[in-house]
Amino acid sequence: MSGTHLGRGENASVNRPAPRQTLALAAMMFAVSMTFIDQTIVSIAAPDITRELGLSSSGMQWVVNAYLLSLAAFFALGGRLADLYGPRRVVVIGTVVFVVSSVLCGCVPEGDVAQGWLIGFRATQGFGAALLFPAALAVVVAVFPPDRRGRALALFFGVSGALTAIGPLLGGWLTSWTWRAVFWVNVPVAVVALILTGMAHISDRRREGTLDVPGAVLMALGMGLSVLGFQQAWAWGWDSAATWVCIAGGLLVLAVFVRYERGVRQPLIDLRVFKDRAFTVDALVLFFAMLAFVPLFFFASVYAQVSLSASPNQAALFLLYVFVGFAIASQWGGRILDKQGARPALKMGGVLGAVGFALWAGKLTDLSMHDQWPYACLAGAGIGFILAPASTDAVNRAIGPSYGEVTGITQTVRNFAAAVGLAVFGTILTHVTNSNIVKTLEGQGLPSDVANEVARDVSESVTGTGDSRPPTGTGTSDEAMRDAMDAVRMDFAEANQWVFYGMAIALGIAFLCALRHPGGRAAPAEEAAEARTPTPTPAQPG
The missing domain is CATH 1.20.1250.20 (MFS general substrate transporter like domains)
Structure with a gap:
């Protein structure tokens, strides 16, 4: 090589x-x-x-x-x-x-x-x-x-x-x-x-x-702190100093990491690769696409089991709709990448993903699994047009060519985005679910303090976030809990709409980033290096 x-x-x-x-x-x-x-x-x-x-x-x-x-x-x-x-x-x-x-x-x-x-x-x-x-x-x-x-x-x-x-x-x-x-x-x-x-x-x-080693420690610390802040925002509160210390502190550590890497002779991440505008755009598009992709499985699975009363097997089949669109678009996107480069595939993925998630969000409150499949397929197709083309295009722009380092960058971006998406959307889901259930229970005549206590327990139990604990000393009755569980199906579906609209926005931003891609096909790095190397001129006799 x-x-x-x-x-x-x-x-x-x-x-x-x-x-x-x-x-x-x-x-x-x-x-x-x-x-x-x-x-x-x-x-x-x-x-x-x-x-x-x-x-x-x-x-x-x-x-x-x-x-x-x-x-x-x-x-x-x-x-x-x-x-x-x-x-x-x-x-x-x-x-x-x-x-x-x-x-x-x-x-x-x-x-x-x-x-x-x-x-x-x-x-x-x-x-x-x-x-x-x-x-x-x-x-x-x-x-x-x-x-x-x-x-x-x-x-x-x-x-x-x-x-x-x-x-x-x-x-x-x-x-x-x-x-x-x-x-x-x-x-x-x-x-x-x-x-x-x-x-x-x-x-x-x-x-x-x-x-x-110092670079690896800084990266792990910065990512861990920032995701901790986003994820615990529901339990600690957005007005809590601990929430913002973690978020701001994590981002500050990541900024220190970037500055440190620029001065290291053999850095963990060679930041020179970001001088290539196409690589930078690939990374940004991957980030915003992955804010939605992996978190989608968690939220759609819990939505199916809570709002649609699906079994785990039925929830799995529900998610299969996403992969039908994803699989078809991945193959199509690969062909586009080979013939025209990554830019057309990324633009198409951003548009289809944004439209698909937005339309899907509007259908969540119908509480019908089978009516949602066209929008799930469309959302999956949007992701499919992005992931493989953006990842392959980025790898082909490797420096040196150090495929290990460049893949490390793109996959770090992808998985950090997935962790942030899960934390942020989880906090939003819990907050909105709790508010919806409180309104429902107060509308049924429950006192405000009982409604808040029951709503918190129920919303946390179905979203998997917060700091759950059994209600004590609030007078919460079994009947109140049953009323809450009857109401939670629609309340939870409405809360999920916020999450899916958020995913639509993320794919819309991915589209805007894709517009900045310079286009063109990227040859594998060693082919590009050979193309740049002039052919030696044979020495002339005498």
Whole structure:
């Protein structure tokens, strides 16, 4: 690979058999499939997990978000480690960390330790995924020559992204047996991935350099603080100093991280890549698209089970509408990318996504699952036109070409956006649900203090946010609770409209960002480097 410095890792493997490309691609797709499935599979099981373990209402959202936040915070680190120590080695380590964490999540004991146990091992699961994904991409790049790499990357991104659809379906089926199986299912997948990795005889290519530990710490701290502030805003209050200390403090730490990286000789993230306007636009479009994409599964799943009285299996089928549109648009977007570049696909995705989410929001209060499918498909198509084209276009603009570093940047953006979206939309959903239920109960003649107490308990229990605790000393009756649960279906649907309109706005902003894309096709970085290198002129005799 032009511009890639190979170290002793390659020399040590000169005598090893040549990489078996099909096996290598299959191994990496099996490995990363776990990371995509786990972004969505837990959402379906959320009500069962909360009920059996007795989690606090904020605890369940942290179970979902700890994975996303850890994945975002350490993704760039995973890409850098793959460059320094060899992608095959990092894939194996990441897979082992991921699957051990998955087993421990499934073995969570009941009682007071349950919440901390589950959140903690979801975070280490995210760390394993952060090691695994960029290293897996680096393997695909290393074993395929430039003339075949485009097709391999399209398959890698397309199939891996589509596997997100399996999460809700698999989660619904497994939850009918036990919710613990949504974690244990990763074990056979990991075993197959490790066996195929060994059979593929993948050589480890290393780059000389050092690890930017201070940069990794600053990134993790900044992201963690900011998401903590957004997520706890409901429990602490938007007028709380703690909320704004976390949000502002996290953003300040991220600003310090950017300033620090500019002065480091071998930074965790090479910020020079943002000088390419197309790459910057790709990153912005991915950010606003991902504000909606992963959070959608959590909110739509809970909406289906609360407002539509759906079972976990039915909720999974409800989400399948999104993936029908997503799958079709992903293929179409890939063809557009190959022929015209990323800009047309990103613009089309922004428009379709904004319109789809807005129309879907308007239908939520009809409380009919089957009437919503055209709008769910349209919203999914908008996301499908964006994710693969923007990700591939960004990777093709790698510096050096350091695919590990550049993929680390784009995936960090994606997962940080998903964590922020889940936190912000969760806070909005809880606040609006609570207000709606209070109005409903007061309209039924309940005293204001009782209505507020019941509304808080009910809204937190169905949204998975806040700081739930049983009502004490308020005179809350069983009849009042039954009235609240009867009313909550429509109140919760109306609250979800705010979330889905917010997602429509996010896709609208993605469209506006796409207008700034310069257009044109981006060749893989080494092809571009070769094109820029002048052909030597033969020396003339004499």
